[in-house]
Amino acid sequence: MNFKNLKLFLLIISTFILSTLSSPIISKRTNINEIKNLVNTKLFINNNLNNNNKANIEDFIDDLKDVFQNGMVNYIKLEQIFSDLFNITIVDPIENLIDSTNHKTFSVKKDGFYGELFEPENNRFPGKALILCTGSDGDFNMVRSLSKGLSNNGITVLGLGYFKVKGTPNVLTRIPLEYVEKAAKYLKSEGFEKIGMWGFSAGSVYALLSGVYFSDLLSLIVASSPGNYVFQGLGTLSFTQKKSAFSYKGKDIPYEPIGKIDVLKLIYLMIRDLEPNFLHVYEPGVTGASENHFIPVEKMKARLLIFSGEMDHCWPSDKASKAIMKRLKEKNYSYPYEHISCPYGGHVMTPFPTAMDIITKASRDYPEEEKKYRKQHLEKLLEAFEEW
Template sequence: MKASWCLLLACALSFASAMADGVPVRENGLVATWYAPVHKAPVVLVLGGSECGEKGGQFLAEHIASLGFGALSLAYCGVDGLSPAVKNIPLEYFGKAIDWIEKQPLTDKKHIGVYGVSVGGETALVVAARDKRITAVVAGAPSSVVWQGFDPANYGAVSPTYLLDGKPVPYLPYDMSQAFISILDLYQRSLNTLPQHPEAIIPVENINGPVLLLSGKADALWPSPAMSEQVIARLDAKHFRFAHEHIAYDNAGHVAPLPPSNNSALKTLSTLGGTEEGNTAARTDAWARTGSFFKKYLGNP
């Protein structure tokens, strides 16, 4: 299901760039990599996608750190005692990560952002909606809802993606009432059942700062453009007081929000939607917007 696509993405990200000087963090149950700023500066919590582990987040965090921000790449499943897959992930874990960020001497505590892509984009919105310490959000190819969890080792198992106080966070289940022709078809059909599961909607109106959403119109994994528009519509309806914007790129797919890279592995990701040219153009523009957004709303480091 989702995993086969994500494994392709994970493999590409694993070789996307040489590692910057990140420091492993293994404290209070955290599995993370810390990219410290050279002086006191805003910090961004960075979340990779459903490949779990650390590679995807590290790839993103390296780019954030290159702008002068501090960056904490946080693994949230798949490694070192964490949940083995995108399921049963305690939301308190992300709070612990923000606690850790605040304790670092070079952190500007009043300016902490979050940056996530794919399931990391979904998670970024979920985390920011419940933690006021996050004051700026960039979510790439995100979701407007909390989706059902999944485990490549047992696709038939039904689990929540997140837990809060040990209890399942309400989610939108997959619609398995009929065979699906693609992963995108499954997500689109399942999204149509949202009126029966309103509790799965992410309460994005609770976010304590500006929001930037980035997606590719040809996303072949899940309907991130439509879900991003749902987020914007909810923010508008709730009279959200902060800036919020969605940029959707023509001829670009699920990888549209990723930072640009010359690595040839990323060129194979057209199977996630879009053309090589469209994805390249989208990544270049999306990264420029990401940097400008964080510098504007967190402060220029």
């Protein structure tokens, strides 16, 4: 399916979509027939409709179910589904430049953390380094890609894998904050006087918490598409485990419980919006979480830079960002802090292209705006390094 056909499909079913948007779909359990009807209406109406259409719908739904297997979102598979749907080839030009064998590597067994060090040929900021992690995708290739991009701009980057890599948990549950502590102490031992951390999506929660718990080690925190509270089973959809997302020295960090999720509902919303939509899962906690479950950002001793997109439907990062800013103001936070909110930005607010871009409407529909946001992101980050 290409964009031209998609526009025609959307025109044909505009009335249907409007009624869907106003329906109480997220107040009741979704059934498989509702999903089949939506797929049939939104994705498979064309001039070549044939007897195989039913099979196509069921295959498509089965593929989406596979995305949510074992209570986890398989973002790599999701990227491929959206790539096929829109006839777009996923190309990550930065990742293709990377030869990871040229970088110093670290293991949990030997060093206490998993990662790779990217040292720039032209170091613009001697004595300063950045720890970088991504979100609930758990894809270390994305870590490498972004780390290489920043390294090419003169920043020393330690790309950190905190789950789904060797020696770490396989799911985003009870992730030790000590990985960051070990990584920061290594950088200190190598002569880096100032250490910052950049985190995206779920990784932004990891970065903010690290800024709180390791305030004497981290003096710059960059949160991209952040959350503002800790919640149960971060990154999972089953939510049956009575465990928190993160732990420090074996003790669970207090978290906001989230009930069992209707996976069919998430599939329905994904097809309806043509992107992942978890807003109804996480939005209530932005203002309604228990006080001890909010990230106590005021305990950091770091310059803070936040990026969010107003079109982020994966989770309410823009509202969470504003809540963080409000909290810092109310707590009279004494370090510099800034929030850059992008009107046409989606969930993937990164300074360089990523394979994940394909899954969000903002990235697909507003590519020129996205280029501007990426440029702004990089410029703000470099500016922060200059002033830091």
